[in-house]
Amino acid sequence: MKKLISIFVLLVSFAFTSNSYSKTEIHWWYGNSGFLGDVIIEIANRFNESQDEYMVIPTGKGSYEDNMAATIAAFRAGDQPHYSQVYDAGAAIMVAQVKNGVVIGFEEMAEKYGIDVDADNYIPGIKNFYADGDGKMIGVPFNSSTCLMYANMDILNEVGIEEVPKTYEEFEGMAQKILDAGYIPLLQSHSPWIWTENFFSRHNLLMTDGNNGYDAVPTKTLFADTEAFVYHWTKVKEWYEKGYYGYKGRAWGDNQAPFTNGEAAFWFGSAASFGGMKGVLPNFTTNPIPYWDSVTGGKEYPTFIGGAANWILNGHTEEEYKGLAKFIEFMGSPEMDLYYHNMTGYAAVTKGGIELAETINFYRASPYHKAVGDQLGLEGSTIPGGYRAGNWPQIREVIYENVEPMLNGDITVEKALSNMDKGAAKLLKQFAKTL
Amino acid sequence: MKKVQFKSNYSQYFFLAPQLLILLIFLYWPIIQTFKDAFTMQDAFGFGSQFAGFDNFLFIFSDPSYFTAFKFTIIYSFVITVITGSIGLLLAVQANKVMHGKSAYKTLLIWPYAIAPAVVGVMANYFFSERYGLLHHLFNNLWGFNWYENVFDAYIYVIIAGSWKQISANFIFFLAGLQAIQKTVIEASIIDCKSNIRRFWTITFPLLMPTTFFLIIINITYAFFDTFGIIDTTTIGAPGSETKTLVYKAYIDGFKGLDLGSAGAQSIMMMIIVLVITIFQFRYIEGKIHYN
Numbered sequence: 068m069k070k071l072i073s074i075f076v077l078l079v080s081f082a083f084t085s086n087s088y089s090k091t092e093i094h095w096w097y098g099n100s101g102f103l104g105d106v107i108i109e110i111a112n113r114f115n116e117s118q119d120e121y122m123v124i125p126t127g128k129g130s131y132e133d134n135m136a137a138t139i140a141a142f143r144a145g146d147q148p149h150y151s152q153v154y155d156a157g158a159a160i161m162v163a164q165v166k167n168g169v170v171i172g173f174e175e176m177a178e179k180y181g182i183d184v185d186a187d188n189y190i191p192g193i194k195n196f197y198a199d200g201d202g203k204m205i206g207v208p209f210n211s212s213t214c215l216m217y218a219n220m221d222i223l224n225e226v227g228i229e230e231v232p233k234t235y236e237e238f239e240g241m242a243q244k245i246l247d248a249g250y251i252p253l254l255q256s257h258s259p260w261i262w263t264e265n266f267f268s269r270h271n272l273l274m275t276d277g278n279n280g281y282d283a284v285p286t287k288t289l290f291a292d293t294e295a296f297v298y299h300w301t302k303v304k305e306w307y308e309k310g311y312y313g314y315k316g317r318a319w320g321d322n323q324a325p326f327t328n329g330e331a332a333f334w335f336g337s338a339a340s341f342g343g344m345k346g347v348l349p350n351f352t353t354n355p356i357p358y359w360d361s362v363t364g365g366k367e368y369p370t371f372i373g374g375a376a377n378w379i380l381n382g383h384t385e386e387e388y389k390g391l392a393k394f395i396e397f398m399g400s401p402e403m404d405l406y407y408h409n410m411t412g413y414a415a416v417t418k419g420g421i422e423l424a425e426t427i428n429f430y431r432a433s434p435y436h437k438a439v440g441d442q443l444g445l446e447g448s449t450i451p452g453g454y455r456a457g458n459w460p461q462i463r464e465v466i467y468e469n470v471e472p473m474l475n476g477d478i479t480v481e482k483a484l485s486n487m488d489k490g491a492a493k494l495l496k497q498f499a500k501t502l
Numbered sequence: 503m504k505k506v507q508f509k510s511n512y513s514q515y516f517f518l519a520p521q522l523l524i525l526l527i528f529l530y531w532p533i534i535q536t537f538k539d540a541f542t543m544q545d546a547f548g549f550g551s552q553f554a555g556f557d558n559f560l561f562i563f564s565d566p567s568y569f570t571a572f573k574f575t576i577i578y579s580f581v582i583t584v585i586t587g588s589i590g591l592l593l594a595v596q597a598n599k600v601m602h603g604k605s606a607y608k609t610l611l612i613w614p615y616a617i618a619p620a621v622v623g624v625m626a627n628y629f630f631s632e633r634y635g636l637l638h639h640l641f642n643n644l645w646g647f648n649w650y651e652n653v654f655d656a657y658i659y660v661i662i663a664g665s666w667k668q669i670s671a672n673f674i675f676f677l678a679g680l681q682a683i684q685k686t687v688i689e690a691s692i693i694d695c696k697s698n699i700r701r702f703w704t705i706t707f708p709l710l711m712p713t714t715f716f717l718i719i720i721n722i723t724y725a726f727f728d729t730f731g732i733i734d735t736t737t738i739g740a741p742g743s744e745t746k747t748l749v750y751k752a753y754i755d756g757f758k759g760l761d762l763g764s765a766g767a768q769s770i771m772m773m774i775i776v777l778v779i780t781i782f783q784f785r786y787i788e789g790k791i792h793y794n
Contacts, residue, residue, distance in 0.1 A: 136757045139546050160546050160760065167549040315632065316650040317740050324633065461759035468567055471741035475651035490565075497561060497761065500554075501545040 090122040091390045094148035096141075097127055098134030098375065099210070102343045106410050114397050121390030131157075131375060132460060138380070142169060147380045149391050152209065154375040156459040158197060159280070161378050162205050163457070163502065171379040172205040173395075180392035184399035188417050192443055196372045196453040200281075206376030207395055208416040210407070212338040213370045214261040215438050216357060220350045222250050222332045231333075231352065234360040235302070238333070242311035245332045251313040253306070255335035256322040258470045259463035261356070262303070262335075263290075264371055264454065269358050270295055271368040271448050275495075280455030284499050288462070288491040291484040295362040300473065300480045307474050314474055317467055337373060338439035341412030345435075353412075353438040369445035371453055374413060405429065414439045457498030465490035539766030546760035558767035567743040568768070571751040574744060577657075578664070579725035585665045586721055587714070590672025595702070597673070598680045608677065615670035619728055623735025626663035630736070637662070649737065653744045656737050660745050663736050664729045671724075672717055679713035680706070711791045719783060726776065748772050 097107050104127050111123040128134035131154035138151040153161050164170045174186055186194060186204040197206035218231045226248045232238040242252040255261050267274040272293055277283035290296055306312035313331070315321040326334035327348055341353060358367060379391065397403060404420030407413060412435065415421050421440070424430065430437045456462070466487050473483035540558055544551035562568045597607045614622075629637040630649065641647035641658070649656040683706065691705045707714075730749050733739060739746035739754065746754070748768065756765025 132758045136760065139760065143548050163545070164547055164549075167547060169547050169549075314650055317738060321632075458759065458761065461755065461761060464754060464759065465567075467740070468743045471651055475741065477742075486566075490567075493561065493564065494759075494761075497543075497764075500543050500557075501550045 090120060091386050093121055093123045093150065093387055093390050093394060095123055095125045095150040095152075095377070095394075096134055096138055096148045097125060097152040098129065098131035098154065099152070100127060100129065103210070103339060103411055106342075106407065109410075110398065110403065110407065113403075114394055117397065118393070121393060123390075123394055135460075142380065142382075145382070147382060149380060149383050149387055150377050150394070151380060152375045152377050153206070155196070155371070155373050155453075156463060158206065158376070158453070159455045159457050159459065162197070162199050162455075165199065165205055168381050170205060171381050172199070172203055173207050173379070174203050174205075176379050176388070176392060176395070180388050182392045182399075183396045184417070188399065188419060190414075190416060190418065190421070190443075192369070192452050193372050193414070193416050195451075197376045206378050207398075209377045209398070210339065210374040210411065210413045211372050211376075211416050211443075212374040212413050213372060213439055213443055214257070214265050214335055214356050215338050215442065216354045217326060217334045217336060217340070217344070218352050218354055219326065219329060219332050219348065220352055221329070222248070226250075226332075231354050232357055233355075235299075235357045236360050238357055239302075239306075239311070242306065242309075246310050251325055251331040252311045253333045253335075254313050254315065254322045254326055254331045256319045256337075256340075258317075259466040260373060262299070263466055265356065265373075266296060266299060267293075268371045268448070268450065268452075269356060269368055270362050271366075271450055272296070273450050274454055275456055279451045279453065281451040281453075284502065285454075285456050285495050286492065286499070287495065288456075288488050290487050290491075291481060292488075295359065297480060297484060298362070299359065300484065304474060304480055314471075337412075339374065339411045339413045341435055342410055353435045355438055355442040366447065367445055368448050369443050369452075372414075372443065408436060409433070412436060412439065414443060456495060457501075458494040461494050462491045465494070536766045536769050539762045540770050541766075543763050546762075548762075554763060558763040559771075561764055562767050562771070567746070568751065570743050571746045571748050575726060575747045578661070578729070578747060579722045581661055582664050582668060582725040582729075583718055583721040585661070586668040586672045587717055589665075589669050590717070591676050591710075591714075593669070593673050594676035594680055595706075597677060611673050612670055614667045615674065617667055618731065619667065620731035620735050622667045623663055623732040626659070626666075626732070626736055629662075630659050649741075651741050653741060656741055656745050660729075660733060660737055663732050664725065668721060668724055671720065675713050675717055675720075676710065679710045683709050715783070715787060715791050718787075719780065722779060723776070726772070748775070 095107075095111065097104065099107060107127075108125050111125040115122050126148070128137040131152075134151065135153050135157050138147060138153070141147045161170055165172055173182075176182060177184070177186070189204065189208050193208045193211050194204050195202070197208060198204045216231070222245065223229075223231070226241075226244045228241050228244065232241065238253065245252040264274065266272075272295060273279055273289060275285035275288050277285040279285070303312060307314060313325070315325065319336075323334060323336055323340065325331045327344060329348065335356060338353070344351065355367070356370065377395075379388075399417055399419075401417065401419035401423040404415050404417045405423050408415040408420060408424070409429070415424060424436075468490075469478070469483040469486045472478045473480055478486070541554060541556075542551050543554040543557060593611055597604070597611060600607055629635050632638055638647060641655070647655050647658075649659045687705065687709070691701050695701050695704070726747065727749055729747060730753065733745060733747055733750045734753075737745045739750060743751070749772065752765045752768040752772070755761050755768065
């Protein structure tokens with residue numbers, strides 16, 4: 068009995084000591100996994116080691132969709148994290164939640180708790196993507212990517228192709244050669260993101276009415292009405308039938324795997340796929356995504372920012388927000404920005420980070436990292452740098468649902484695109500009702 | 503027999519309370535919430551909530567992929583019920599005949615029942631992987647298998663994935679049913695009829711009818727609701743929305759698409775469908791069954 072009591076006393080005293088040392092906890096939820104998730108944990112660890120007042124606790128919730136659903140469910144239950152990573156397709160929903168007091172905008176936070184990083188320190192294109200109608204930055208830019216073309220240089224050397232294609236016309240010209248050598252010429256991992264949303268941005272075309280939702284709440288998508296888009300998918304279908312393009316289902320990884328295994332010449336993926344591929348595939352390059360020369364007349368336009376931002380959620384104590392402000396400051400520092408850029412391949416999001424990269428001649432040492440900034444930094448677009456359309460995760464689902472029957476020949480390209488428009492219009496109407 | 507009576511009039515409520523509380527929290531409260539969601543229009547975070555009448559229902563009825571999901575769910579539950587029931591019955595009859603190592607056979611056949619649907623899906627994923635999948639290669643050699651775009655191939659994929667584990671459930675119940683049949687009945691029938699097959703269909707199978715009826719309901723419920731994990735880990739509804747079950751569609755719209763109104767309306771539709779099927783079964787099939 069005495070022994071028991073002494074153990075009890077010991078335990079209690081432990082509990083108190085750990086309590087007296089306890090730091091203010093800040094919860095950060097994220098939707099990356101694998102290598103990208105590890106980097107997020109590393110960032111939190113570095114912050115925790117850099118000071119001893121606050122502790123950031125990162126929690127992975129699965130995919131982007133999973134994390135968004137988890138964050139919403141947690142908010143409805145009054146148990147939300149302080150900071151949550153929400154992806155591009157959810158940006159319209161999150162920006163709309165500032166007025167309901169769910170989300171605290173970055174600029175409001177910076178004013179109240181003194182964040183030493185100015186909103187203008189973030190690259191304009193990225194800042195605007197996560198800003199509200201008045202241009203005030205709401206989400207805090209974090210992992211910003213865009214779609215890039217990865218090329219297996221060993222295959223290209225083998226079949227005697229010297230330069231990677233800049234345009235789809237050039238790709239079409241070399242595809243047969245690659246196919247004849249026994250390789251899949253082209254794969255891509257995300258039909259809605261790469262070949263729909265970013266098809267429009269890459270060719271300087273509007274995707275929805277209401278100026279991509281920036282001027283007015285959009286009521287319809289312009290898929291079937293855009294001649295170039297119909298042309299593109301007609302070509303894709305033709306390529307699929309000839310074997311120039313291989314479709315491996317909806318799973319990102321299933322489409323990436325043949326490329327990583329050296330069976331495909333080109334693969335369209337995210338700038339951030341780079342980190343996981345380095346060291347696996349010996350000789351690859353990252354390149355801007357091709358465009359149709361016939362559509363743009365030889366001009367190149369920037370693609371949309373992809374990836375995600377972190378959003379500050381309401382309902383916590385002043386002390387915790389002070390800690391979060393410190394953490395945002397930490398992540399916005401040039402060193403951390405460049406660290407993340409280097410590790411993952413995501414774009415550097417701060418001007419400080421880019422300057423630092425130039426000072427240390429980063430891109431000469433690692434040319435892979437250059438394509439993302441080059442593509443996003445293109446000028447001359449007349450369309451907005453993003454789209455503000457609600458229910459977009461479901462619209463992506465509608466796009467997928469029509470791509471497959473189009474490829475297998477159940478429906479024509481025109482029919483598939485008009486189905487997408489119809490499905491999207493209904494979802495946009497539904498979203499407009501909740502505003 | 504002496505009547506046992508509690509003295510207090512309230513103590514029965516005390517003993518019932520834990521059970522009622524669980525039902526209330528985990529069953530009735532969600533149902534009420536679902537009704538609330540189905541008849542309101544709200545944004546993802548639950549703001550801007552307003553009464554929408556039947557708008558959410560009209561919305562799903564104007565959605566072609568809802569009918570695709572409906573069609574698939576009906577086909578899927580029918581095929582799964584037939585396949586798992588017949589293979590389960592066949593295995594049970596055979597295992598019941600075995601003289602040596604009976605419990606070894608039984609254990610091995612029951613095992614898959616303990617595996618969670620999501621795990622079954624991941625395993626099926628390997629078998630149907632284009633890279634290293636045995637079944638993928640087998641079917642590909644037979645007719646050029648490609649579930650990414652071919653609806654029929656995708657059906658085969660999810661049907662095999664969905665049936666495998668449920669065969670075990672059917673096996674257990676059929677085996678228990680067979681062992682409950684009185685020996686004397688079987689022995690008497692052996693004297694009257696030489697044909698094994700004829701004896702099975704005229705004596706054994708009718709005596710198994712209560713089990714069969716029970717399993718039909720269980721299998722349909724399984725195909726409707728429990729295959730969620732299998733769909734999510736295999737085809738995720740592709741190609742098109744051809745292999746989405748109603749439950750999976752409600753999940754996608756509610757949790758990925760964050761449209762709780764539509765998901766709520768779909769849940770209520772599902773409730774009605776299951777209700778209709780069950781009423782039909784009890785009215786028209788159960789009448790033909792003789793319980794001992």
